[in-house]
Amino acid sequence: MFTLHTGSGSRDCAGIxxxxxxxxxxxxxxxxxxxxxLETRAQAAAIEPTWVKDRAVVMVFLGGGASHIxxxxxxxxxxxxxxxxxxxxxxxxxxxxxxGTFPELAKHAKDAVIVRSFKHPIGGHEQAISHxxxxxxxxxxxxxxxxSIGSLFARVRGANHPKTGLPTYALLTDPHADPQYxxxxxxxxxxxxxxxxxxxxxxxxxxxxxxxxxxxxLSVPAARFAERVELLRGLNDAKKHLxxxxxxxxxxxxxxxxxxxxxxxxxxxxxxxxxxxxxxxxSSFKTGKKKFEPCIIGKQFLMARRLIEAGVGFVTVQSAGWxxxxxxxxxxxxxxxxMLGTPLDKALGAFLTDLSERGLxxxxxxxxxxxxxxxxxxxxNGGRDHWPNLxxxxxxxxSLKTGQxxxxxxxxxxxxxxxxxxxxxxxxxxxxxxxxxxxxxITRDIPATIANLVAGSDPIPGVF
Numbered sequence: 001m002f003t004l005h006t007g008s009g010s011r012d013c014a015g016i017x018x019x020x021x022x023x024x025x026x027x028x029x030x031x032x033x034x035x036x037x038l039e040t041r042a043q044a045a046a047i048e049p050t051w052v053k054d055r056a057v058v059m060v061f062l063g064g065g066a067s068h069i070x071x072x073x074x075x076x077x078x079x080x081x082x083x084x085x086x087x088x089x090x091x092x093x094x095x096x097x098x099x100g101t102f103p104e105l106a107k108h109a110k111d112a113v114i115v116r117s118f119k120h121p122i123g124g125h126e127q128a129i130s131h132x133x134x135x136x137x138x139x140x141x142x143x144x145x146x147x148s149i150g151s152l153f154a155r156v157r158g159a160n161h162p163k164t165g166l167p168t169y170a171l172l173t174d175p176h177a178d179p180q181y182x183x184x185x186x187x188x189x190x191x192x193x194x195x196x197x198x199x200x201x202x203x204x205x206x207x208x209x210x211x212x213x214x215x216x217x218l219s220v221p222a223a224r225f226a227e228r229v230e231l232l233r234g235l236n237d238a239k240k241h242l243x244x245x246x247x248x249x250x251x252x253x254x255x256x257x258x259x260x261x262x263x264x265x266x267x268x269x270x271x272x273x274x275x276x277x278x279x280x281x282x283s284s285f286k287t288g289k290k291k292f293e294p295c296i297i298g299k300q301f302l303m304a305r306r307l308i309e310a311g312v313g314f315v316t317v318q319s320a321g322w323x324x325x326x327x328x329x330x331x332x333x334x335x336x337x338x339m340l341g342t343p344l345d346k347a348l349g350a351f352l353t354d355l356s357e358r359g360l361x362x363x364x365x366x367x368x369x370x371x372x373x374x375x376x377x378x379x380x381n382g383g384r385d386h387w388p389n390l391x392x393x394x395x396x397x398x399s400l401k402t403g404q405x406x407x408x409x410x411x412x413x414x415x416x417x418x419x420x421x422x423x424x425x426x427x428x429x430x431x432x433x434x435x436x437x438x439x440x441x442i443t444r445d446i447p448a449t450i451a452n453l454v455a456g457s458d459p460i461p462g463v464f
Contacts, residue, residue: 048157048158048162049157049443049445050436050439051156051435051436051437051439051440051443052156052157052434052435052436053399053433053434053435053436054363055313055363055364055365055398055399055433055434056308056312056313056314056315056363056364056365056434057149057150057153057313057314057315057364057365057366057367057398057430057433057434058304058308058315058316058317058351058364058365058366058367059133059149059150059314059315059316059317059367059369060317060319060348060366060367060368060369061129061132061133061188061316061317061318061319061369061370062319062322062340062344062368062369062370062371062392063129063181063184063185063187063188063318063319063320063321063322063323063370063371064125064184064320064321064322064323064324064330064370064371065125065128065322065323065370065371065372065373065374065386065387065392066322066370066373066374066392067099067322067324067333067337067373067374067384067392068116068118068373068374068387068390068391068392068393068409068413069082069083069084069099069373069374069376069384069413070084070085070086070099070100070101070333070337070341070374071098071099071102071341071368071392071394072098072099072102072114072116072392072393072394073114073116073390073409073413074086074087074088074097074098074099074100075409075411075413076088076097077411078411078412078413079376079411079412081376081377081378082376082377082411082412082413082414083413084099084100085333085334085337085378086099086100086101086334086337086338086341087099087100088100089102089103089106090106091106091107091109092106092107092108092109092110093109093110093403093404093405096109096114096405099337099341100337101337101338101341101342101345102341102345103345104345104346104348104349104350105345105348105349105352107349108349108352108353108396109403110402110403111352111356111361111396111397111402111403112394112395112396112402112403113394113395113396113400113401113402113404113405113406113460113463114394114404114405114406115393115394115395115405115406115407115421115460116390116405116406116407116408116409116416117390117406117407117408117409117416117417117418117419117420117421118369118390118391118392118393118407118416118420118421118422118426119388119389119390119391119415119416119420119421119422120132120136120372120388120391120422120423121388122140122141122372122388123372123386123387123388124141124386125184125187125323125371125386126141126143126187126190127140127141127142128141128371128372128386128388129141129184129187129188129190129191129371130142130143130146130187130190130191131423132191132369132370132371132372132391132423132426133148133149133188133191133192133316134146134147134148134149134191134195134423135148135149135152135423135424135426135427135430136422136423136424136426136427137152137195137427137453138191138195143190143191143193145195145196146195147193147194147195147196147197147201148191148192148193148194148195148203148316149314149426149427149430150169150171150192150203150314150316151169151192151193151194151195151197151201151202151203152197152201152427152431152450152453152454153168153169153313153314153430153431153434154167154168154169154194154197154201154313154314155194155197155198155201155450156435156440156446156450156454157313157434159200159201161310161311161312161313163311164310164311166266166307166310166311166312167203167204167312168201168312168313168314169201169202169203169204169312169313169314169315170203170204170205170206170307170312170314170315170316171188171189171192171203171204171205171315171316171318172205172206172300172303172304172315172316172317172318173185173188173189173205173207173300173316173318174207174296174300175207176288176293176320177288177291177292177293178287178288178289178290178291178292178293178320178321179290179291180289180290180320180321180323180329180330181287181288181320181321182320184318184320184321184323185318185320188316188318189205192316203316206267206303265310266306266307266309266310266312267303267306267307269299269302269303269306272302272306276302276354277302279350279353279354280298280299280301280302280346280347280350280351281298281299282294282295282296282297282298282299282343282346282347283295283296283298285339285342285343286339287321287339287340287343288321289321289329289330289331290329295340295343297317297319297343297344297347297348298343298346298347298350300317300318300319300347301317301347301348301350301351302351304317304351305351305354305355305358305360308355308360308363308364309358309360313434314434319340319344321336321339321340322336322340322370322371323371324336324337324374324383324384325379325381325383325384325385326379326381326382326383327381327383330383331383332381332382332383333374333378333382333383333384334382336383348366348368351366352366352396352397355397356397361396361397361398362397362398362399363397363398364397364398365395365396365397365398365399365400365430365433366395366396366397366398367393367394367395367426367430368392368393368394368395368396369391369392369393369394369426370391370392371386372386372387372388372391372392373387373388373389373390373391373392374386374387375387375414376390376412376413376414387414389414389415390409390413390414390415390416393421393426395429395463398433399432399433399464400429400433400463400464401462401463401464404462406421406460406461406462406463407419407420407421419461421460421461424457425457425458425459425460425461426460427457428456428457428458428459428460429459429460429463429464431454431455431459432459432464435454437454437455438455440454440455441455
């Protein structure tokens with residue numbers, strides 16, 4: 001929440017006490033207060049370090065564990081149960097197919113790296129989610145150690161964009177009607193933590209439902225209506241004179257810009273044209289098991305695009321419901337992929353097209369993964385169960401050598417038939433995309449322990 005307090009003190013021509021305006025309010029961007037922003041940024045140049053590249057990451061996390069078979073490895077030449085129950089669609093890469101609910105994503109295969117040898121050792125949801133989102137730094141998944149990949153990026157880049165003041169790291173999620181989906185959402189929130197890196201590097205949660213994180217909303221505590229009017233008048237005048245106001249140093253100007261026009265616009269998807277919103281709209285799809293609601297994944301991707309444009313460097317998009325056991329809490333894999341895979345295909349396809357048309361696809365690495373994969377055998381109810389021995393992973397855009405498949409699965413689609421790709425490889429790939437890792441290795445401006453976290457592992461072979 002950011003809070004602007006009116007109060008006594010000398011006032012400028014806009015009717016605002018400069019001291020109170022800049023010091024009394026607080027702006028909780030992942031635990032960041034406005035005074036901290038001013039004091040810290042005043043000690044550094046308002047540019048990013050040379051080892052920070054002008055790039056971004058969108059982590060699409062399919063909570064519950066999306067099937068590797070029905071997404072990116074349909075395996076139609078393998079044994080019957082190891083084949084995609086939704087069939088397959090041809091992609092723009094010769095000989096490469098995706099699951100049958102992904103016709104739009106299939107059009108973007110030339111912009112993709114499909115990993116068919118990704119695995120990790122953890123088969124429980126809570127532990128696997130923490131392990132994957134922390135890039136393996138939480139080795140056991142017990143959530144006692146480790147930090148998210150996004151928090152590591154924020155620790156090196158800085159908690160906020162040096163020019164706009166927007167948070168470096170954001171988590172897009174919303175409460176669900178279905179209790180099972182809410183449970184998956186909470187697990188993703190835990191996995192997105194900053195851990196020992198410090199609370200300042202927690203993700204900013206725009207909906208305000210994350211732990212210790214609040215939405216940006218304007219409030220004037222203990223103020224009478226007249227004071228609210230005065231505050232509104234002051235904000236309007238401040239915005240009007242923002243570019244001509246003298247006497248503000250660059251960091252004060254940055255803070256005022258964030259408060260008056262920067263952050264609010266970035267988080268407001270209603271400013272998009274109707275045609276743009278329609279391209280992303282997935283509200284006609286109903287998702288859930290015990291309780292159903294309109295699918296919001298499209299709005300999340302549209303928000304992600306706006307945030308990337310505004311300078312947010314790492315955005316996690318959380319999608320729930322992919323635990324397709326065909327039990328009391330979850331659908332079977334065929335109906336589940338039709339319910340969730342179809343809107344994901346529309347929304348993510350629109351997102352990738354949008355990034356490409358705006359010249360942002362080479363800047364933005366889109367990672368699609370989840371808890372783990374699913375069993376190469378279908379259970380008696382028509383579902384697939386937990387399977388970490390072969391997991392779902394696809395990467396789109398960014399600085400990678402796209403248009404390729406990395407690794408091979410066994411004919412039975414149950415284990416890698418080539419050297420496995422690990423969570424450490426995934427973390428390193430993200431870090432090499434975002435940073436000049438060679439420069440980080442030799443800089444004295446980053447503690448050695450943090451530099452080792454960034455540069456200590458090799459990326460996925462062949463992607464750079």
